[in-house]
Amino acid sequence: MNATPSLPDPTATVLEAQQQRALTLILRISLLGLTALILARLVSGGAMTPRSLPGTISMSLLWLSIVASWALLRRGHFSGSAFLFVMSVLALGAYDSWGYGMVRSNGILVMFAGIVAGGTFLSLRALIAVVAIGLALIGALAYAEVAGLMPSPITIISLTTWLSFPLILVITALGVYHTRQIAIQALAQATDDLARRKHVEDKLSRSEARFSKGFHFVPVAMVISRLRDGKYLEVNEAQTQVLGYTREELLASSSADGNVWPTPQDRERYVAALRQTGRISAYDVRFRSKSGGLTDCRIWAEVIEIDDEECVLACTINITEQKQREAMLLDIARGVSGQTGKAFFRSLVTHLGHAIQANVVMVGEISDNAALTVHSLAMMVDGEIAANITYDLAGTPCATALHGPQLCKYQDDVDRLFPTDVFLSEGGFKAYMGVSLRDADGTPVGILNAMWRQPLAPSADRDALIQIFASRCNAELTRLRRDRQIQDLHDALEQRVKDRTAQLESLNAELESFAYSVSHDLKTPLTTINGFTHLLQRRLADRLGEDEQRLFQRVLLGTARMEQITTDILALSRVSRSELKPTDVNLSLIAAQIMEAERQRHPQRQVQVQIEPDVTVRCDLPWARIVLENLIGNAWKYSQHTPQAHIAFGALPRSADGPTVLFVRDNGAGFNMAHADKLFKPFHRLHGVNDFEGNGVGLATVHRILERHGGAIWCEAAEGQGATFYFSFDGPRPVAATAT
Template identity: 50%
Template structure:
């Protein structure tokens, strides 16, 4: 079924579709209401009055309503509303006539019809229906007043209620539709108002954005009214660019922008003819008259009230300067490219086609610029093979640049030469290209090969083999017919060390250098060069003096003190071609030869000294041992012989003291005590001297000795001699050393005895004997530490010397022999001792017995 057509009223008023649908539903409700009420009214009138005229009016009205319902479902729906209104009007008039009075309830139907016309019909139809109703009611009033109508029926019943109810329902439907139309109209107006406000807000935002863009854009902008020819606005960029203030611009004619009249005229012509200017370039003029390159865009626009000219000015000073710099850079590159001594090319990486080639390539590879033009490197034949070029391109693409890349290339003559290439990837017209610098290193490689040849000949040999290898390789490298190296003695006799002639090594021999070119070479500070215009017999040593020669080079070889010790000579039958490296090569290898000759002479001296050294060392050692034995024997004898007179003095002193008992004064007693003390000190000194002498005599009996037990014995002896002292002693267990137990006992007695003695005046005295930490493998090192009097490290060099004491006798007794004895014992074992301390903070001694005994 096709969709129903809209109502004429809706079309005429341009109502929205939702209101049209609501109006159609209201019309349908009204038809249904009338369709129900009409038959009921006819039935009620029939029951009350029988089949009278009013009954037929009600039935006819009901039938008409049903027909309108049928039309509602068809395309004729737009006709339903006007037909219903006019049917109501005429039915109301007929019912009034049938009832007999205008006071009939049917008059209300007339009112309902006019209301429905106002809702469902257009204004014109509403007026027509209203006039029609008024006319009918007027005619009926006249007829009733003239008593032309029948006597009305005044009885009421439920029929009247049905009519009243129907009229009220119809009015409610109609009023509700009118209310809905009013609400829709309000909403429509409200939406239109909101839309207007949104448009205004967006317009304001657009204006704000334009203002912000206008103010903040770096381009100089100016707005001019074409009606008043005054400036309306100019942004800060325009003011800064041209040097004007805002007050000088706004409200005044625009300043002169163009520096020349021609550009000003062209600008006006474009504005007048085209209404816009697109990128006009020229010189603009600032307020101070200074001109600068600029580009101007302008366009004429129409605002709501006037015509506007919007102009945008771009300062091209930086662009022009950069273009100038680019031109200068291009000129520099062109000059550097074309005048470079290196072969420079620009080639496409894709196929190797030459884009640009400088003239130096002709010197590097032999090809001219025209021979490269428009061709690829493979077409020219520069590369030896496609593989070489592919490797070059792959390496360049991978690394982005090449530094000293070595490869091979072919010259125009067809020779394959080594080259060194520096290259970098650049882009030309979005095409990756290689900017390369090529250097022909053929001569450099030949020199390197020559140096390697000579170096290989002399690097592995020494002595006489070195000189033989040197002359052979040097003659081959410099193309000499003969090379000789000789040692020169003070009598100017040269003993040849190696001589090559015509490619053969000749036996060594001795020759006098008097009145020869070789003698002249000895007198030169550096290189001697002699050249003859033609081959001649020169005064040289054999076999050179027997052949016609044209060129001779000689270099003296000197010792560290500057004296001549040798000579290097090279000879040619034909003058050698010019070679800048020849002199340098001879100088370098003469220096190497000089060093080897000096080493050879030193070896001779060393061998000579070595032959006599062992005998001299043995003799000196035997003499030293004899002197040591004599010294020890003398010390022992003297010490032993001193014991007898000392005992006599001690005995006579005691005898004299007994005889004078009871008669001695206090002074006599003091003298005897001083004699006894001196005898005691002398006896201790002699005992120490005997001990010092004994340690150097006899044979060491080395064995694995438990030093911890020996240390405990020494401490027990000290505690027994001085039982009143409280000393904290810590001895590490399991300390062993490979030494003579008797000598080890003496070492510990002296070191631990000193620690016991020098802690006498210390509160909470502590002594320790431990193994010291070692950073290197070897014999164990031991440590004895105390917290006693200590000593000044500034006097430590006297610590282990005999009869040298670091404390006075009034502070601590002693002879100054003990530590000297300890050092001699340890040195006999191949060990050592060292001490460190601080005054008042104790001392620390580290010692080692070593692993091998010394004499």
Template identity: 45%
Template sequence: MTLPADDGAPLTAAQPPGIRQYQERSLFVLLLGIALSSPLVTGSVFAREGLTPLSLVAMALTAAVWLLLGLYHYGQRQRVANLLVYVLVLASGAAIAAQGSVRSSASLVMLAAVVGAGTFLPRRSMLLCAALAIALLGALNLMENRGLLPVTDMDTGWAVWVTQAAVLLSLLVAVSFGRRRMIHAFQAQNRALEEVIRTQDELKASQAHLQALFRNNPAACAVQVLASRTLVEANEAFIQMFGYPRSELLHQTPPTLWHHPPDRQAFRAALHASGRVRGMQAQGRRKDGTLFDAKVHAEVVRPGDEDLVMVMVIDVTAEVASRRELEQSRDRFSKAFNFSPLGMTITRLSDGQFVEVNPANERVLGWTQADFAGRNALEAGVWPSREDRDRYVAQLLHDGRLAGYETRMRTKAGEVVDVKVWAEKIELDGEPCILSFTLNVAEEKRREAILLNVAQGVSEEVGEAFFRSLVEHLARAIGADGVMVGEVGEHRRLRTLATIWQGQLLPPQEHPLHFTLCEQTLQQHRLLQHEIPEPGPMPLVAPFRHAPLRAFAGMPLRDDDGAPVGLLMAVWRDRPPRQHDLPSLLTIFGSRCTAELQRLRRDREIASLHGTLEQRVAERTAQLHYLNRELDAFAYTVSHDLKSPLRAIDGFMHLLQEQLDDRLQPDDRDLMQRVQDSVTRMGSLITDLLSLARVSQGQLQRMDTDLTDLAESVIRRERDRDPTREVRICIAPGLRANCDPRMAQIVLENLLGNAWKYSRQQPDAMIELGLLAATPDAVDTAVPQFYIRDNGAGFDMSRADRLFKPFTRLHSPQEFEGTGIGLATVRRIIERHGGEIQAQGAVGAGATFRFSFGRPGIDG
């Protein structure tokens, strides 16, 4: 408690409680004394003088004092003190005036008033009271000297007033100084007492805090005598940690709590040497014999005559186990990282600096671990340009991770190849890094290119144009220097239908087959391959006979009876590329060549029988049936030679995954999933390829067809496959056309399916099917013109010439799935009907397809 510097108002709460109570009691005693004595004085004055001014003053003073006593009783004590002092001063002045002399005994009352002011009033009121008393005495003295007071027999002068004033001031100073000294002494004593009390309270609180901290500390704590090892105190955590009851531990030598005696000896030695132990690793032993890993802290203290040891034991069993598990996890990660068949790297996000590189990178791109040491990706030359890496990093930061990100990287040999990257953002020692898996997909791209070449080779061309197109595409697909397709004639002679050698198409020729590899090929029922160690001549037909060759592959072309009708062969001057799918590709080409060769032969037969119309019709019908059978044979060949291996791959992958399920790592599962995705994609390509081939065959069954009903059934299937989408569909009622309903169904499935697919990124998707109004410049107003419009992704009109080509897509597979055959199939159907189809669109503004099915009676 801090006291004010000024002594202030003595009877207020700002004063120390002891002084305030003392002054209040003094004031009460003074009031009571005056209240009891004033009636006596009043009575004696009245008895002596009767009812005079002096007796009236005495009566008024008595009444005032009793009134102040009542105010004191109701708690108005500070006000009572002020009023009492001023009442006494005024009553003294009135009594002096009534007696007629300042030398009367009434002046003593004023003296008592001044003493009371010095005792009970604050400094300002005390000085005001003294000034009032002195002024009043001066005025009375002046009035007495001039004879203004009643005449008495006492003579006065200014000396009396000066004497009285001096006495009053001296008393005032003495009383005020004494009171001030008393207050200051009391305040000092009170502060000392409060400081002692506060110190004792703090000491008690500190002791209670320390005791609570010791007892409630979650770490095991104990106090032990250093010399005798006797436990003085132990908290509950210590008791629970070691499992001993408190009676077996306290105030006696504890049982052995250390598992390894050398640890205990090292602990004691450290205490004697430095007086403290910090984080000593040890193993503790509980009462039941179980062990736990611990970290021990201790310090020697001397609170009295003997040394004590403050011991803290922390159970770190979980921490040690976690650290071991972390080390094992790091070891597993290291093994998975270093033995992964995928190229794996860890690079700093900021500058691409290589942190870790696994050995598989050498198999993927040719770079070794030494090539990346202390370098970043740009310095090593992995990225073709800084822009490629910036796009890769920006995509990673935007998506948080990358899965199958397609880009291009440079091999150590300097070749820029297509790769797929799986990447994740991680942190190593607080540094943002990128963990990436790289897969070289150049071979996969090459195979896709081969499939495209297959599709282009099996094109809509017929006759000699077909064979020329076939040898060109086949040579590019398999990297051959020469490809030949020939027809076997009489006397085992081969008449070439198309030949390409070193990039040049050669004119048809006729060659004997005796004693050549071509003759051996015709004797086989499957692909014949022949390869020699060094380039040299092989027994072949011209122009391959005298050329230095390394490899030969021949496929016999046989009719339905198994008789050889032709030959497909390819040659290489150097070692041919290792292609596991070469037999399948040659089988596909061979099947298509066989079908076309059979068609040519049937055309010749029809030309030779041109004389009879009925015979021509019959032969044509037979030829169509035969072509249908050939188409079925072609479809069977594709399904057998491509789909059967794919189904085997898919089945074996499922079987392998089931057998190794509990041993597969996440990376192994990811690889298997990519293989299965590739199988599914190749299966889709083959299925679409067959669909494209089949729409060109068969007789059109034209009839009046309800396109509105067909379109609504297509939309219902799309909604069933994607029920969560909200798409506005507008199909005009009563749309009818003369067409093959089955073919029209395929057209609508592809066009409406594309509209549904390419509008899925629009929040308010719209698809519309309707009938175009006839225009004055229309060529044939009798043929209805239909349109299908959407507000989806659209396309660039500068690339519209590629829209209806097989296996050509204007959007990346990452944006929209598909094989690129749907629109080619639509165009083939429309053209067979004698109709036409056009497309118009803009990027981001949707697309519109206008089409018609031609005039009735046309069958293409």
């Protein structure tokens, strides 16, 4: 449909080239000929005679004129060069005829050759001017001859004459020959151009025929219209199906009339987009159909040129159904977005039922592994959420749907195909669709189905919609079942923890009761033994020897140690029973009090004490004092053999989210870290009783107190180099904690 673009005329180009070559050749021959004539006159000695001098001068002037023409031609002035050459030849002919004294001389031939050259090289206007000048010169010469104004005629034929005639004939022949060649080549070129043009026109005609066939028989709606006013130039049959207008109605109208575009602004935006890039792809618009309704369309268009007019070739597809599907999907997606569990299923059956116009939509879960019954999770009946039901699968279309992952469809007579299904028969349902919901291993776990009271026509959109939301429903049911399993495991674990906690509490209570009973029951006999031993020692003091005194002392030490053990056991049992009352406690003050008490008990010792001021933590004050009494007491005890003992209390720099880590450090006896795991167990000691007194309950008590607070205790030590005990009341042991 595109117009053939104008091309430069190749004949004119070839003619100009031929003329330039011919003029160049003639100028060269003329220069050579004139040079030969002038030299011949000079050699013959007659060039300067009164009779021959005018001819010699005229030839010299002509030679100069031809040189000037040559110079103009070299500079690209073809017309000026040709005109100067032709006028020079005419002037030479006229001058030669005058010199011979008659018109019937070779000068006339020279003028004739000039006219031939003018016809070959000059334009029409220049040729007319040259012919007029030539006729005027011949007329003037004829008049001069009749009136006797010309000199007497020369009858002797000289060498110059013999040389002039061949030169004139050669120049004339060359002019005629080149004229003929130019005509022949121009004719051949024109014939070739005509053949090529016909070939191009044939190809264009065939291309237009193919385009016309493709345009009119393609199933896609196509239209050609003018860009400026929207006038329809051509439409195909498919275009008439989009909006309902006939081909004749469209060709007689324009898209700018207001019948097709809902508003003028819609067409203006479309035209602006086309003008901006020259084409548009997948441009969504709405057109007004012949019935008056709006139709969603998608356009591919490109600007083309027909007869120097901007036009538009556009392809249009009707996407109304696609838009409806998208709206349907969005409606359901918006309805179920942000919902999970049973609320999701209720929302899904409501929106899906509305979208596919079903009377019943249900999501059900298989109740047992045998897949004999289904319990509905959500059910919509006639647009309303209905109560959940449980029904047997035997003899129902749901049983068929569960056999495979594909969509199960009965578009009519489903009640006749499954006569034992009471739900179908009582509800009067004629059509059924169902999809099984499966676990990750492919096991059926549920079903999504829909039912209609009228037969169904085939619909790929409806089938796809049910399968899409069956997939989403499958994912939600799988998640729901996993959450249920996790909750069951959590409940079982929680119950086991409760049972285990109750057992431990019972055992702890029994152990504490046993420890309390043992400690309490042992105190009375120990007190009795200790009292009577002291009484016997006093009464028999005068009669006892050193061995007897040593034996009495050992009994007293044993009873004292036993009494201390029972006291420590009672204290340890009270740790588990007592209620914690945490407050903000300044541990630095308590540590200072304990250090001072130790100094008073051991006034003979020189110990360097270092206490970091204002170390405050949240803990139970009485139990915090017991912790510090045990740790500082141990530091004081295990550094008693160190000449320059040093004991320090403080806190490590606290991290942003970590607990407050405290420490008690000494430079006493220390211990082997290989046995550190025994430190905090009751009655376990790393040193002998003879080396350091104690019963191994103090650190166990500290450990239990800190655990009750939610804290921890650990240590670092080396034999002979002292020990550092780290502890916290408000958190577990950090990954790395070292005293500075």
